[in-house]
Amino acid sequence: MINVSDLNTDNNQVNVGNQNMGINKRSPKIGIIIVVVGVIIIGGVVWGYSSGMFNFLGINKNTSNNNTPTTSLPPLTEAQKQEAAQAPEGMVYVPEGEYLSGIPANISKDAPRPLRKIKLTSFYIDRLEVTTVKFYEFTQVKPEWNKGKPPYNFAEPGYLSYFGFFNGSSPGSDYAQLPAQQVSWHAAKAYCEWQGKRLPTLSEWEKTARGTDGRAFPWGNNMDSSRANFCDKNCPVSDRTRSWNDGYENLAPAGSFPEGVSPYGALDMSGNVQEWVADWFAPKSEYYKTGPDIDPQGPEKSSFKAVMGGGYLTADNWGVELYQVAWFMPNGVMNDTGFRCAKDVK
Ligand SMILES: [Ca+2]
Ligand SMILES: [Ca+2]
Numbered sequence: 001m002i003n004v005s006d007l008n009t010d011n012n013q014v015n016v017g018n019q020n021m022g023i024n025k026r027s028p029k030i031g032i033i034i035v036v037v038g039v040i041i042i043g044g045v046v047w048g049y050s051s052g053m054f055n056f057l058g059i060n061k062n063t064s065n066n067n068t069p070t071t072s073l074p075p076l077t078e079a080q081k082q083e084a085a086q087a088p089e090g091m092v093y094v095p096e097g098e099y100l101s102g103i104p105a106n107i108s109k110d111a112p113r114p115l116r117k118i119k120l121t122s123f124y125i126d127r128l129e130v131t132t133v134k135f136y137e138f139t140q141v142k143p144e145w146n147k148g149k150p151p152y153n154f155a156e157p158g159y160l161s162y163f164g165f166f167n168g169s170s171p172g173s174d175y176a177q178l179p180a181q182q183v184s185w186h187a188a189k190a191y192c193e194w195q196g197k198r199l200p201t202l203s204e205w206e207k208t209a210r211g212t213d214g215r216a217f218p219w220g221n222n223m224d225s226s227r228a229n230f231c232d233k234n235c236p237v238s239d240r241t242r243s244w245n246d247g248y249e250n251l252a253p254a255g256s257f258p259e260g261v262s263p264y265g266a267l268d269m270s271g272n273v274q275e276w277v278a279d280w281f282a283p284k285s286e287y288y289k290t291g292p293d294i295d296p297q298g299p300e301k302s303s304f305k306a307v308m309g310g311g312y313l314t315a316d317n318w319g320v321e322l323y324q325v326a327w328f329m330p331n332g333v334m335n336d337t338g339f340r341c342a343k344d345v346k
Helices: 009-026 028-050 078-085 132-141 185-194 202-210
Strands: 091-094 097-101 116-120 123-126 274-280 305-308 325-328 342-344
Touching: 078 091, 091 202, 097 202, 116 202, 123 202, 132 185, 185 274, 202 274, 202 305
Parallel strands: none
Antiparallel strands: 091 123, 097 116, 123 342, 274 305, 305 325
8 A cells, every 4th residue: 555654755865866866976067957857847847736736746735625535545346436426425435455554663663553454334424523502412312321420531321421511401502512432332333323334343434534555644644733623723622742732722623624524425434532332351361463454343342432633632652653542430520522423335
């Protein structure tokens, strides 16, 4: 598959520069002429690429106004095109096939989740994190999920979290499009089932976010704080990353970072709220090395559920790459934890 780190113009310019150095040793005049010609050619290439006239690198640079992938994925078959066309409103289609899961060996040699090919059946998944207004609607239809104010950190299973305006009143317009947070795993699961959906598995979530090539972020391998809401310089805690600036102190409205789009068209897979998935998570389990490599569902049982993607309170030292997995008790209600839902294609 395409290695994103190999696909940048900086690398090409470095290579050209090295060639020039070799030529200069043989003949300074010829070297200067070739350097000038080279600069003109490179300038033309850069201009042509930036102006959209041609794109020999295969990078889709125009990500600002749409949700198209940043690198090429295999073209859909006719049958897959039909499945994609039938995606429920607000959901994106992820076709069946292999993807690279886990942590690359050059990052960690003894990772509990080493880089591994996993094959998944096709599925649909929400394009956005579930918003507060949608979750409020759920609590009105299912009042048993709106019981009031549980303890700050851990609530009884079945309890909805406290989010201020959830005590019987509708979320104000300032909050409506913010992702729901302080939602337990149980509440997230119940919401998805109410929608005729389900929570995504860890692997489904990971493939949606990373595409097939094992990248560390939806857009590539390098952190870019203009594309995701993490704990940046605006973040209200001391343990923030001051070199990042995403413009948001707390939550951002769902879908605020179109340039952070994943290869399959989902938004906010990196940051904003970290997201519950269906799987139990056992951080030291051999499951991730020797378990099923087709449609894995996670270890049989653990005390923890996996949480993916990091959120607005996640700083650099916690790890914001998509191969990182956090884990919490399923009745936990955390400030920066929300979810999105998935659905079988068939
Ligand atoms: Ca932020
Ligand atoms: Ca997220």
